[in-house]
Amino acid sequence: MGQQYRVAVLPIVSARGLTKKFDDFEAVRGIDFEIARGEAFGFLGPNGAGKSSTMRMIGCVSPVTSGTLRLFDLDPATSGKEIRARMGVVPQQDNLDSELTVFDNLVVYGRYFDIPRAECKSRARELLDFVQLSDRADSRVEPLSGGMKRRLTIARSLINQPELLLLDEPTTGLDPQARHILWDRLYRLKQQGVTLVLTTHYMDEAEQLCDRLVVMDGGRIVAEGSPRELIAQHSTREVLELRFPAGTNAERARSVTDLGERHEILPDRILVYADDGESVLHEVHARGLSPESALVRRSTLEDVFLRLTGRSLVD
Amino acid sequence: MTLLKRIWKTNLTLGFVQPILFLLGMGLGVGSLVDARTASSDALGGMGYLAFLAPALLATTAMLVGAFESTYPVLAGFKWEGTFDSMAATSLTTRQIVAGQLLWWATRVSLAVVGVTVVLVVVPDTRSWGLVPATLSAVLCGLSFSTTVGAYAATREYDQSFNYVQRFVVTPLFLFGGAFYPIEALPGILKPIAWVTPLWHGVELTRGFVLETIGFFAVLGHLAVLFAYITLGLYLCDRYFTRRLYR
Ligand SMILES: Nc1ncnc2c1ncn2[C@@H]1O[C@H](COP(=O)(O)OP(=O)(O)O)[C@@H](O)[C@H]1O
Ligand SMILES: [Mg+2]
Numbered sequence: 001m002g003q004q005y006r007v008a009v010l011p012i013v014s015a016r017g018l019t020k021k022f023d024d025f026e027a028v029r030g031i032d033f034e035i036a037r038g039e040a041f042g043f044l045g046p047n048g049a050g051k052s053s054t055m056r057m058i059g060c061v062s063p064v065t066s067g068t069l070r071l072f073d074l075d076p077a078t079s080g081k082e083i084r085a086r087m088g089v090v091p092q093q094d095n096l097d098s099e100l101t102v103f104d105n106l107v108v109y110g111r112y113f114d115i116p117r118a119e120c121k122s123r124a125r126e127l128l129d130f131v132q133l134s135d136r137a138d139s140r141v142e143p144l145s146g147g148m149k150r151r152l153t154i155a156r157s158l159i160n161q162p163e164l165l166l167l168d169e170p171t172t173g174l175d176p177q178a179r180h181i182l183w184d185r186l187y188r189l190k191q192q193g194v195t196l197v198l199t200t201h202y203m204d205e206a207e208q209l210c211d212r213l214v215v216m217d218g219g220r221i222v223a224e225g226s227p228r229e230l231i232a233q234h235s236t237r238e239v240l241e242l243r244f245p246a247g248t249n250a251e252r253a254r255s256v257t258d259l260g261e262r263h264e265i266l267p268d269r270i271l272v273y274a275d276d277g278e279s280v281l282h283e284v285h286a287r288g289l290s291p292e293s294a295l296v297r298r299s300t301l302e303d304v305f306l307r308l309t310g311r312s313l314v315d
Numbered sequence: 316m317t318l319l320k321r322i323w324k325t326n327l328t329l330g331f332v333q334p335i336l337f338l339l340g341m342g343l344g345v346g347s348l349v350d351a352r353t354a355s356s357d358a359l360g361g362m363g364y365l366a367f368l369a370p371a372l373l374a375t376t377a378m379l380v381g382a383f384e385s386t387y388p389v390l391a392g393f394k395w396e397g398t399f400d401s402m403a404a405t406s407l408t409t410r411q412i413v414a415g416q417l418l419w420w421a422t423r424v425s426l427a428v429v430g431v432t433v434v435l436v437v438v439p440d441t442r443s444w445g446l447v448p449a450t451l452s453a454v455l456c457g458l459s460f461s462t463t464v465g466a467y468a469a470t471r472e473y474d475q476s477f478n479y480v481q482r483f484v485v486t487p488l489f490l491f492g493g494a495f496y497p498i499e500a501l502p503g504i505l506k507p508i509a510w511v512t513p514l515w516h517g518v519e520l521t522r523g524f525v526l527e528t529i530g531f532f533a534v535l536g537h538l539a540v541l542f543a544y545i546t547l548g549l550y551l552c553d554r555y556f557t558r559r560l561y562r
Contacts, residue, residue, distance in 0.1 A: 022562075061403050061561055085406040095397030112405035160405075 010073060012037045012164055012195050013058060017067030020053045027053040029219035030067060037163075040186075040196040044206045044301060045216030046313050051199035052092055054216075055168045058197065059089050071164070085113060088157030092168040092199075094149045096141045102152055103128065103137040110159040120159065127155040131185060147178025154185065165189065167198040171205060183208055201313050203301035215305060222308045227301055234307045235299035236261050238277035242270045242284065242291040252289060259283055264306055273303070335434055338369055362526065366440040370525035371494035373431050373449055374517030377457030378492075380427040382485050384420055385465035386477040393469065393559055403560040412560075413552045416465065417458070424457035435525070445524035452524065455541040456517025460485075462548020469555035488514040516540045 011034040020028040028050040035041045043051045056062035057069055060080040069076055071083045096105050103124055110120030128134045131151035136144065144152065150170065157165060170186065171179040186209060190196055200206050206213050207227045215223040215230070223230055240260065244252045253265045260274035274280045277296030284291065305313045392399040402412050432450045435441040464480055471477075491498070491505060492514035498506055509515045516537040523529025 059404055061400070063561060081406050081408060084404060089404040091397070091400065091404070093397060095401040097398055097401070098396060109401070109405065112402055112407050114406065 009036070011035055013069075013071050013197065015067065015069045018054070018057065018064060018069055019066040020050070020057060020062065021065040027219055028057070028065075031214075031216075031219075031221045033214055033221065033224070035195065035197060037195055038190075038193055040190050040198070040209050040211045042197075042206045042210035042213035043199040043216050044201070044203065044210075044213050044305070044313070045199075046201055046305075046311070048218075049201075049216040050219040051216055052168055055166055055197070055199055059087065059166050060084050085160060086163050088160065088162035088165045090150075090153050090157045090165070090167040090170060092172070094153045096149060096152060096156070098141050101138050101140060102133060102144070105141065105152065106156055106159055109156045113160040115160065123159055123161075124155075127158055130158075130188075131155045132181070145178070147174050147181065150174060150178070150182060151185065154182070158189075162194065164195045164197065167196065169199055169201070171200075171202070179205070203305070203313060206301055213301075215301075215308060217305075217309045223304065230301060230304045231299045235303040236273040237275040237299060238273075239297055239299050239303060240272040240274060240277040240280050240284075241293075241295045241297065242272065243268065243293045244270070244289075244291050252291075255287060255289060256284060262307075266312075271303070271306075273299070337372060338365070338434065338438070363440060365438070366526060367522070368495065369435055369438060369441045370449055370522040371518045373428055373435070373453035373521040374456045374514060375489055375492075375494050376431050377424050377428050377453040377517060378460050378485065378488065378514050381420060381424045381457030381460040382464045382480060384423045385461040386468055386480060387474060389416075389465050389468040390471055390474055390477075394472075399556070399560055409553055409557045409560065413549060413556055416552070417462065417549065420458060420461035420465070421454060424461065425454050428453045428457065441525050443525055443527065445527055447524075449521040449524035452520035452538070452541070453517060455538070455545065456513055456520070459513035459517075459541050459544035459548065462545050462552055464548075466548055466551030466555050469552065469559045488512055493518045513541055513544045 013033075013035040015031060015033050017030045017032065018028060019026065019030050031050075031054065033041075043049075043054060045051055053062065057064055057076070058071065060071070060076040060083050063077065072086060074083050076083055097108065100108060106124035106127060107117070107120045110123060111117065115123070125134070125137075128137055131154060133148060133151060133155065136148065141149065141152070154167075154170070167186070171182050174182070183205070186196060186198075190209075196209070198205075198209060210227060212226050213224070213230070214221045223234065225233065242252075242256070249265060249267070249270060253263070253270050256270065256272060257263060259280050260272040262273040264271040264273075272280055281294055281296060284294070302313055305311070399412060402415075403409075428450055431453075432446055435446055464484075467480070468477070491501060492509055492512055494514070498509040498515060501509060519529065520534065520537045520541075523533065
């Protein structure tokens with residue numbers, strides 16, 4: 001690789017054979033990825049896939065067991081402090097200081113980065129404005145809703161004006177409205193040029209936010225690409241979902257297996273993968289099968305995951 | 316300053332009320348019994364029991380508060396609240412996190428100890444300039460416990476472990492560490508145990524300073540032991556905090 005080329009496209013994060021072991025349990029099993037500056041990059045996978053373990057290594061709070069990891073072209077093992085100074089972290093569990101007010105949570109956190117107090121205060125005001133919590137500045141943390149706490153944690157992670165923002169399951173456990181507010185804020189950050197790295201087990205979140213993502217399962221990366229590429233590569237354009245009366249799924253499935261390109265039999269429904277779902281549905285009706293309900297929809301990352309692992313993302 | 320705000324919110328009753336109760340109960344009650352018998356009074360070096368007991372309460376209070384502040388609050392920082400984890404993700408080093416914690420312990424212990432000092436100023440038997448170095452020594456005694464117990468807490472998963480600290484360290488020391496009677500009264504094998512515990516050194520210092528019965532070299536010796544404990548405790552904190560936070 002030529003020197004000039006390296007400088008031009010130097011990834012903000014790169015990993016080769018990245019592995020994390022806890023005693024003799026291998027949570028991350030040799031994964032490779034590169035994240036470009038300005039990109040929104042996702043780790044999509046079910047619980048226990050190794051997403052948080054990976055994020056903690058990227059966050060320089062968990063030593064790499066083997067393989068290489070570089071951030072800003074620095075080594076976390078020797079430059080953890082410098083790297084952390086340029087990065088913001090939203091952990092899976094909010095760890096706000098319940099003894100402090102909303103405003104002081106930001107100021108004190110800024111002080112941990114050695115940012116002058118006056119500067120911390122002015123940034124805290126701006127950030128509370130950004131996450132729409134200005135009116136709660138003097139409130140304690142406890143009475144805040146889950147979505148507000150999450151927004152405050154995001155504001156806190158931005159106090160050092162990071163180039164790279166790590167978000168571990170940013171919207172898990174939030175209601176749909178709170179999720180949309182959060183997505184909107186993250187989208188704005190991306191527009192401002194902040195590199196976003198997030199984990200999620202929601203395919204809609206991955207589709208909404210990520211330019212590119214890797215699908216993780218059992219500590220390994222099983223696929224990589226943009227949401228659109230992944231769907232094109234591993235699924236059909238459309239999916240026909242059929243529901244038959246309880247208990248008759250398996251039996252009815254036999255009469256549709258020749259339709260479409262592929263099918264999946266789930267406990268509560270049958271998925272038929274086809275580029276034209278409507279014509280398959282016509283054929284189903286023509287065969288005299290009468291499903292309780294039938295729905296034609298576009299393929300999602302959920303279908304990709306199902307295809308790759310044989311399991312659903314959310315159990 | 317923001318940290319100081321936290322301090323006022325936490326209550327000081329542990330530090331304040333307990334020593335006063337002890338002074339009243341033990342000092343006046345037991346004291347009147349002990350002092351009534353001249354022979355016993357001689358065993359204390361000819362002083363009243365109240366004067367013997369009261370200065371030691373500086374050290375015991377420091378121990379109680381110092382040890383307590385490094386049990387539940389420390390585990391909360393690792394486990395329930397994650398305050399330490401949030402710090403670990405910043406450009407702070409473990410050393411700085413531990414230093415901040417030391418400052419916090421020093422503040423908590425000082426507040427409690429100064430509360431007792433105020434009480435001792437009111438009591439005529441113990442009103443002396445010796446209260447100044449005695450108060451400082453008590454704080455060091457408290458920090459010997461904070462730092463070592465804090466390092467232990469960093470290795471714990473569950474708070475039941477702290478019952479052991481209370482039962483096998485704090486309570487026995489409280490009773491056998493020389494606060495209520497000279498450790499010379501203890502049976503043979505217990506004496507050397509008292510010698511190695513920070514509480515006894517703290518009690519010797521506080522009592523010695525207030526009653527002006529301590530010599531220069533004894534002061535140096537006791538202080539050296541307390542500083543040794545604090546140094547060891549800080550070293551272990553650095554080590555176990557790092558292990559816990561960056562795993
Ligand atoms: N500190 C730890 N000690 C032991 N095992 C761990 C630890 N952290 C995570 N694991 C295990 O590693 C696996 C992956 O966990 P994690 O990275 O949290 O997955 P995810 O975030 O994708 O749900 C899980 O089986 C989990 O139990
Ligand atoms: Mg996780």
